[in-house]
Amino acid sequence: xxxxxxxxxxxxxxxxYLNNASPTGFEKEGQKLWxxxxxxxxxxxxxxxxGSVVGIINPKAxxxxxxxxxxxxxxxxxxxxxxxxxxxxxxxxxxxxxxxxSKRVNIHTKKGIVTAVFGWPxxxxxxxxxxxxKQDNIFLDCGADSKEEVEKMGIHVGCVVTYPDEFxxxxxxxxxxxxxxxxxxxxxxxxxxRLLHENKDKxxxxxxxxxxxxxxxxxRGAQMxxxxxxxxxxxxxxxxxDTQTPMIKKIVQGDLKGGDGPVLxxxxxxxxxxxxxxxxxxxxxxxxxxxxAVSRATGTDTDAFAYSNAGxxxxxxxxxxxxxxxxxxxxxxxxxxxxxxxxxxSLKNIKxxxxxxxxx
Numbered sequence: 001x002x003x004x005x006x007x008x009x010x011x012x013x014x015x016x017y018l019n020n021a022s023p024t025g026f027e028k029e030g031q032k033l034w035x036x037x038x039x040x041x042x043x044x045x046x047x048x049x050x051g052s053v054v055g056i057i058n059p060k061a062x063x064x065x066x067x068x069x070x071x072x073x074x075x076x077x078x079x080x081x082x083x084x085x086x087x088x089x090x091x092x093x094x095x096x097x098x099x100x101x102s103k104r105v106n107i108h109t110k111k112g113i114v115t116a117v118f119g120w121p122x123x124x125x126x127x128x129x130x131x132x133x134k135q136d137n138i139f140l141d142c143g144a145d146s147k148e149e150v151e152k153m154g155i156h157v158g159c160v161v162t163y164p165d166e167f168x169x170x171x172x173x174x175x176x177x178x179x180x181x182x183x184x185x186x187x188x189x190x191x192x193x194r195l196l197h198e199n200k201d202k203x204x205x206x207x208x209x210x211x212x213x214x215x216x217x218x219x220r221g222a223q224m225x226x227x228x229x230x231x232x233x234x235x236x237x238x239x240x241x242d243t244q245t246p247m248i249k250k251i252v253q254g255d256l257k258g259g260d261g262p263v264l265x266x267x268x269x270x271x272x273x274x275x276x277x278x279x280x281x282x283x284x285x286x287x288x289x290x291x292x293a294v295s296r297a298t299g300t301d302t303d304a305f306a307y308s309n310a311g312x313x314x315x316x317x318x319x320x321x322x323x324x325x326x327x328x329x330x331x332x333x334x335x336x337x338x339x340x341x342x343x344x345x346s347l348k349n350i351k352x353x354x355x356x357x358x359x360x
Contacts, residue, residue: 226312
């Protein structure tokens, strides 16, 4: 069996990084952790006005290649506090309302974390009036008896709410936790930087290792940072659906399996010549991969990079993920390793000033 490319230090960082809250618009602490980890492997870095972080190798090079993931996780905002002290919420990104009842949460305030729970009527009381969880009927209970008591805790409209669920490994090869979408991507591009450093690889271009913010609300961080970097090439990594679990229609979602390798996407935003280079890199290095197709947009930061700066050749390498936008997102360890390796090997096949024009 091939030796794992992940080290004990890598896994320790992954656990710490996933367990830290980084909700959309409030990614600062997670970005600090990420930057601290990659600093030994880069030559320079910068942080933009909204918190996207870019680690740079060969900052003086004119030809610029981006590898990118997004740093933010889904969460909630406090929206309305009743006179009895119950708290109603608005989405920050796309949290799943159906998993909310009975979940514990952290409410982030200036006074620190306040613990609360999503309340839900007991089963005995619902028999004659069974209703499903919806955004307008789920609520938080922080143990207070009035709005005034809630506010004394430091809770106000606009406080962000996250889940505290922590990282675990199942069966030695399944990474499980909240926010694998897409801090697992941030982890993977950080590992690419580590491998380049440890293997003493010399790239003939500037490499911009980019952890962007605010993807969950419309690719906003990528839109901003793409204009800042003005790259020549962008390879984006995100997650897609592992479609092997119950209640998933493969005829709609495709036939993708965790453990069978990274997923390469075909679609308008994906530049064909760059995709071909990635496929050749996979075949040359015996890296397993799967294929997916999208009709209009990838729904990832690939779209933001591709359509920036008069068009940037971009491609998407995705990690199959079970239970997306829940607190038990699950990815296969081998897919994580193969994503890292595929990005790494693809970079080594990009030449300085490589021309990815559609045709010549």
